[in-house]
């Protein structure tokens with residue numbers, strides 16, 4: 001399986017990182033070794049002094065597809081979850097300054113904790129989500145603020161990359177990203193449902 005991540009999909013977040021609001025989706029990938037399941041802890045990596053959380057809704061691809069038309073894209077995912085796109089912000093700044101790829105800042109082991117998935121049929125429109133750290137809400141989002149809808153993302157990405165059953169798409173983070181530190185407890189919710197709950201070690 002592969003993990004595809006959309007960048008700059010909420011205008012306020014693009015602005016907080018001084019990025020332009022894009023005209024088409026931006027995506028990058030993480031390897032399967034980035035995945036953390038079952039609320040296992042995230043270990044701070046030694047190569048960064050500034051690991052940021054980015055809370056994102058995650059689509060689970062449910063069938064094989066390539067060149068998917070936007071109007072049929074809804075058929076390619078049944079479940080939605082929530083995950084953290086951990087980012088070594090210090091390394092990312094260096095990559096951006098050098099015009100280099102982002103992998104060392106984004107694709108490292110453990111950089112993609114993902115919680116339980118729920119059927120998209122159970123979700124309201126728009127979908128609200130948030131992250132609490134140590135019991136305090138630090139980031140909130142709503143799909144009403146997406147620049148590119150889930151269907152548009154699937155159509156766009158599948159022009160370049162075949163989507164396979166079990167692939168995950170992180171759909172971008174709203175404004176409010178920030179650092180994590182040792183012993184933080186991260187709890188991510190869709191609506192009022194706690195779907196991801198883990199410790200930073």
Ligand code: MG
Pocket residue numbers: 005006007054056085172173
């Ligand atoms: Mg992100």
